[in-house]
Amino acid sequence: MKIYTKTGDKGTTSLVGGDRAEKHDLRVWAYGTIDEVNSSIGVARAYIKEKEFSEILLKIQKTLFEVGAELASLGTDYYKERIKDEDITFLEETIDKLDGLKPSFNGFIVPGGTVESAHLDIARTVVRRAERCISELKNNYEVSKNLMKYTNRLSDGLYAVARYFDYKDIMEKTKENIEKFNQSGKMEDNCHIEEINKTMLNMTVIDRETAKYIAEKCAEKSHEVGVPMVICITDFSGNITLLERMDDSLLASIEIAMKKAYTAAALKSPTHELREASLPTGELYGINNVEKIITFGGGFPLKINGKIIGAIGVSGGTVEQDMKVAQYGLKAFEGVLTNGITK
Incomplete structure (x- = not known):
């Protein structure tokens, strides 16, 4: 059979069952747009190495053939509903599973974090265009509820998969930078190891x-600065050990201080050092959209011989004031290592 049939030379095309329609018919726009979605997903799948996600997208692609066929049969004697409840359930279960694999993202996401997510975001926006076509078709045809539900869930599903690849990329880059950071600090740590109180080396949290x-030392510095602060101390995993709110400190500073300490512990880095990396040109672009991550000053990890045992987060004033108070707390911690707690 030849690829070209010449039957569309006059601007018409065949629907399911053989009926002819103009190529600008809204039904043709709708199933043609679904074809675009399928092709875009195909490009994304070509870059995805994880078998699980490749199979998820392949299943979606096969279902999209059914979506296209249903759209191409609207208004004909051959129309039948092709999208089943289980097709919608599959998308919903996929979305729920992916939500459990990563933290929540806040704010808008700029597409282009990875090749995989970039192509998936294109597919997602094309799905939205297909939805608009299908919504208009409802004015002239009986469109099944499952068809509408599926296309709506599909855009959410593609968004969830795209964000997973963005998050995975961010975490991989973060780990690489943490390793570089730790490597660069090893020589300095070794130079001071003899100064560390031997009894403190056993401290793991x-x-x-x-x-x-x-x-208490942070509070002293806060009084000197003239701004009431919230001070949060966490263990090595970012869980709160102590949260101190000074009188008249801002309520919003409670959450910010906790996030600063968590970030410093989780990413093993002072929070102000993450700012440049989180910019559009940085290696960790997008990480500031991850829940609980802060990329401005006021958070510091607490280390013994290069090992994270906790973190400090301070909030309440300007970034400079927060950093000054947090650094004072860091020096107090270093003093404990060499001299113990002094009153």
Whole structure:
């Protein structure tokens, strides 16, 4: 059979069952747009190495043939509903599963974080265009509820898969940068190892007594600065050991201080050092959209011989004031390592 049939030379095309329609018919626009979606997903799948996600997208592509066929049969004697409840359930279960694999993202996401997510975002926007066509078709044809539901869930599903690849890329780059950061600090750590109190080397987590001492020193510096602060001390995994809110400090500073400490512990880096990397030209672009991550000053990891045992986060003033108070707390911690807690 030849690829070209010449039957469309006069501007018409065949619907399911053989009926002819103009190529600008809205039904043709609708199933043609679904064809675009399928092709865009195909490009994304060509870049995806994970078998699980490749199979998810392949299943979606096969279902899209059914979507196109249903659209191409509207208004004909051959029309039948082709999208089933289980097709919609598959998308919903996929979305729910992906939501459990990553933190929540806040704000708008700029497309282009990875090759995979970029192509998936194109497919997602084309799905939205297809939805608009299908919505208009409802004015003239009986469009099934499942068809509308499926295309609506599909855009959400593609968004969820795209964000997974963005998050995965961000985490991989973060790990690489953390390793570089830790490697660059090893020589300096080794130079000071003899100064560290031998009894403190056994500390694996920040204890409450030490956390309280650090917070007291931060409060002293806060009084000197003239701004009431919120001070948060966490363990190595970012879980709160102590949270101190000074009188009249801003309520919003509570959450910010906790996030600064969490970020410093989780990413093993002072929060101000993440700012440049989080910009559009940076290696960690988009990380500031990850829930609980802060990329401005006021958070510092607490280390013993290069090992993270906790973190400090301070909020309440300007970034410079927050950093000044947090750095004072960091020096207090370093003093504990060499001299113990001094009153």
